[in-house]
Amino acid sequence: MTQPIIEIRDLERRFQLPRESLFRPASTVYALNGINLTVEPRRSFGIVGESGCGKSTLARIIMGLDKPSSGTVKVKGKDITAISPAELRKMRSDFQMVFQDPFGSLNPRHHVERIVAEPLFAVGGTESKQERKEKVAEALTSVGLRPTDMEKYPHEFSGGQRQRVAIARALITRPSLIVADEPVSALDVSVQAQVLNLLRDLEDQFGITFVFISHNLAVVDYACQDAAVIYLGRIVEQGPTSQLFNNPLHPYTQSLVDAVPHVGVKNRRVARQAPTALKTQTAAQTGCTFAGRCSFAKERCRVEQPALRDVDGGHSVACHFFEATRSDRASAQTAVAV
Amino acid sequence: MLQVKNLNVTLAGATRDISIVKDVSFELDAGRSLGVVGESGSGKSMTALALMGLLPGAIRASGSINLAGQELLALSEQEMCSVRGNKVAMIFQEPMTSLNPVQTIGRQVAEPLILHKGMTRAAARQEAIRLLDRVGIPDAARRLDVYPHQLSGGQRQRVMIAIALSCSPKVLVADEPTTALDVTVQRQILDLLRELVSETRMALIIISHDLGVIGEMVDEMLVMYGGNVVERGQADKVFAQPAHPYTSRLLEAIPRFGMSRSERLKTIPGTMPEIGSEMKSCIFAGRCDLVCADCLQAPPPFVSVDDAHVAACIKAGRVMETVQ
Ligand SMILES: Nc1ncnc2c1ncn2[C@@H]1O[C@H](COP(=O)(O)OP(=O)(O)OP(=O)(O)O)[C@@H](O)[C@H]1O
Ligand SMILES: Nc1ncnc2c1ncn2[C@@H]1O[C@H](COP(=O)(O)OP(=O)(O)O)[C@@H](O)[C@H]1O
Ligand code: SF4
Numbered sequence: 001m002t003q004p005i006i007e008i009r010d011l012e013r014r015f016q017l018p019r020e021s022l023f024r025p026a027s028t029v030y031a032l033n034g035i036n037l038t039v040e041p042r043r044s045f046g047i048v049g050e051s052g053c054g055k056s057t058l059a060r061i062i063m064g065l066d067k068p069s070s071g072t073v074k075v076k077g078k079d080i081t082a083i084s085p086a087e088l089r090k091m092r093s094d095f096q097m098v099f100q101d102p103f104g105s106l107n108p109r110h111h112v113e114r115i116v117a118e119p120l121f122a123v124g125g126t127e128s129k130q131e132r133k134e135k136v137a138e139a140l141t142s143v144g145l146r147p148t149d150m151e152k153y154p155h156e157f158s159g160g161q162r163q164r165v166a167i168a169r170a171l172i173t174r175p176s177l178i179v180a181d182e183p184v185s186a187l188d189v190s191v192q193a194q195v196l197n198l199l200r201d202l203e204d205q206f207g208i209t210f211v212f213i214s215h216n217l218a219v220v221d222y223a224c225q226d227a228a229v230i231y232l233g234r235i236v237e238q239g240p241t242s243q244l245f246n247n248p249l250h251p252y253t254q255s256l257v258d259a260v261p262h263v264g265v266k267n268r269r270v271a272r273q274a275p276t277a278l279k280t281q282t283a284a285q286t287g288c289t290f291a292g293r294c295s296f297a298k299e300r301c302r303v304e305q306p307a308l309r310d311v312d313g314g315h316s317v318a319c320h321f322f323e324a325t326r327s328d329r330a331s332a333q334t335a336v337a338v
Numbered sequence: 339m340l341q342v343k344n345l346n347v348t349l350a351g352a353t354r355d356i357s358i359v360k361d362v363s364f365e366l367d368a369g370r371s372l373g374v375v376g377e378s379g380s381g382k383s384m385t386a387l388a389l390m391g392l393l394p395g396a397i398r399a400s401g402s403i404n405l406a407g408q409e410l411l412a413l414s415e416q417e418m419c420s421v422r423g424n425k426v427a428m429i430f431q432e433p434m435t436s437l438n439p440v441q442t443i444g445r446q447v448a449e450p451l452i453l454h455k456g457m458t459r460a461a462a463r464q465e466a467i468r469l470l471d472r473v474g475i476p477d478a479a480r481r482l483d484v485y486p487h488q489l490s491g492g493q494r495q496r497v498m499i500a501i502a503l504s505c506s507p508k509v510l511v512a513d514e515p516t517t518a519l520d521v522t523v524q525r526q527i528l529d530l531l532r533e534l535v536s537e538t539r540m541a542l543i544i545i546s547h548d549l550g551v552i553g554e555m556v557d558e559m560l561v562m563y564g565g566n567v568v569e570r571g572q573a574d575k576v577f578a579q580p581a582h583p584y585t586s587r588l589l590e591a592i593p594r595f596g597m598s599r600s601e602r603l604k605t606i607p608g609t610m611p612e613i614g615s616e617m618k619s620c621i622f623a624g625r626c627d628l629v630c631a632d633c634l635q636a637p638p639p640f641v642s643v644d645d646a647h648v649a650a651c652i653k654a655g656r657v658m659e660t661v662q
């Protein structure tokens with residue numbers, strides 16, 4: 001058995017909100033609740049869910065940019081919540097992050113050489129100026145930019161090129177893990193395709209494993225081998241993407257898959273009404289977090305929190321009645337088909 | 339009902355005029371919907387703003403926009419203002435920037451009713467409740483007094499739609515109405531827009547760079563590239579048999595559910611020519627894998643491939659054959 005690249009156990013992250021008044025208890029946001037997940041090397045892992053469900057918080061914790069309230073986060077076998085900042089800095093060269101916004105995440109006043117080399121300084125690299133330049137040139141080349149581009153400033157690039165610069169920056173320390181938070185969401189489809197192909201090449205060439213956060217299910221389906229669906233800070237379903245999106249078992253995953261607009265499915269009546277907008281969870285809850293939006297909810301769902309359990313060789317779901325939802329969906333789909 | 343002919347949008351420059359949108363033409367009947375797709379900077383929003391008479395600064399529209407017999411481009415700013423209140427309405431990508439943050443949503447929905455329909459304050463309030471209820475704001479009567487920041491992104495977009503509906507527009511222009519929203523909320527807004535079109539018989543123009551949204555929402559579509567319409571036709575025909583190489587490449591670039599991981603996504607090498615560049619050849623020639631000497635002689639005229647399905651390409655309609 002190879003060692004997992006990420007291993008997260010019983011992770012919780014709570015945020016304390018400011019008191020509304022002196023006499024009321026401060027309220028707490030449960031951003032992440034009992035997260036367990038394992039990312040295997042060279043199996044890119046997708047994280048999907050609606051806005052505010054905790055995706056970015058999870059990414060920041062994996063990167064050591066935020067601390068969990070409880071639980072362990074092991075990256076390559078080391079618990080990053082328990083190591084010293086100096087040790088964390090040293091590990092940094094092995095895992096990097098790419099942010100959503102290719103405009104906001106690049107300093108407009110720095111030229112590309114400085115931007116791309118930044119992680120080398122951050123890990124306290126000792127290379128000479130010349131060596132640094134060579135590394136920048138190499139990183140730029142591997143994302144399909146020219147070495148001469150290092151003299152330019154971010155505004156001289158298109159959106160897709162800026163995202164390439166951001167990826168080059170993440171690559172420069174030759175990491176084995178890159179956490180990418182919505183890396184293609186701000187891009188047009190033609191540019192999105194270029195960036196997705198690039199990530200695929202880097203995976204093949206350098207053996208990089210990606211943790212890929214996105215609200216676009218088709219993108220995650222294409223870019224990742226495994227994925228987890230998060231609802232209100234909990235993983236509700238997890239497994240190989242081929243199973244997760246072909247045969248979604250959790251009612252929430254089903255509504256996400258059904259909500260994706262498809263070319264040529266005009267005037268399709270969606271079998272299931274998509275649930276209403278999400279609130280953040282500000283109280284510890286008994287029962288299933290999805291019960292309020294779930295058309296299958298029964299008495300048991302309101303009192304007993306469903307545990308995430310493996311139902312089909314690595315495909316796991318947290319729902320008491322997933323078998324009922326599965327057959328209901330099958331009959332709804334035949335009804336739509338006729 | 340709406341006829342747009344040779345609509346041009348031009349920025350008056352110091353040395354020369356820069357053409358932002360070139361010769362856009364289409365027709366749209368009541369109760370029908372038109373989609374506009376294209377990559378960012380292709381001129382989608384400028385076309386929409388021209389229809390609304392809302393072009394910024396030194397940007398001007400020419401050509402003809404005829405709405406139910408009235409030539410909109412001939413109207414004074416004051417006359418256009420009344421058309422905007424009564425006949426055409428628009429919703430934008432980010433509702434937060436177009437809603438007034440310091441006014442209650444009740445007031446923002448009621449305002450145009452008082453202004454343009456001459457309703458009393460009390461009647462406008464009642465109508466505002468009905469509209470907010472219609473667009474799916476729960477408990478509308480009690481929410482009249484909340485401010486935009488107290489609503490979710492999807493609810494804010496619903497309020498924008500309620501404001502747009504308040505004047506019973508003949509045409510509703512929606513510029514990227516769901517781009518900032520989650521898939522499940524996007525689904526609700528798209529369903530709502532569709533219901534409203536069939537209920538009120540208004541015409542809908544929906545702009546998006548998401549081909550999935552366009553593909554399932556609209557009857558007709560325009561594909562824009564570098565300020566030009568490169569293809570126009572019935573949406574299901576354009577999707578089933580794209581006639582312009584650009585449309586065809588765009589469709590191939592989308593990852594599809596269940597696509598094999600070993601399959602590479604198709605890309606379109608190169609970039610869109612800068613807006614306003616004088617074109618002596620086909621505007622797509624620099625990126626087209628079917629390019630030949632004839633393409634470089636002059637911008638290609640529209641070639642008809644089917645009933646009302648046209649493409650600005652000398653090889654229009656042979657795109658599929660040539661690729662295969
Ligand atoms: N520093 C903080 N203080 C208080 N609450 C926070 C903080 N950071 C995040 N949260 C809350 O934690 C929850 C998860 O936030 P997070 O940013 O992880 O969402 P997300 O899934 O990345 O959403 P999006 O898709 O919009 O980026 C949200 O309810 C958010 O409001
Ligand atoms: N206020 C403005 N002044 C000058 N040029 C503009 C202005 N707004 C947009 N443009 C230019 O017009 C072109 C089309 O823009 P737009 O219609 O917004 O594109 P999109 O298809 O992304 O909606 C772009 O090249 C853009 O840079
Ligand atoms: S446990 Fe119950 S409420 Fe939760 S998703 Fe399953 S059926 Fe729905």
Ligand code: SF4
Nearest residue numbers: 620623626633651652
């Ligand atoms: S006219 Fe020529 S260059 Fe232009 S799209 Fe058609 S084949 Fe390509």
Ligand SMILES: [Mg+2]
Nearest residue numbers: 055056057181
């Ligand atoms: Mg986020």
Ligand SMILES: [Mg+2]
Nearest residue numbers: 382383513514
């Ligand atoms: Mg736009």
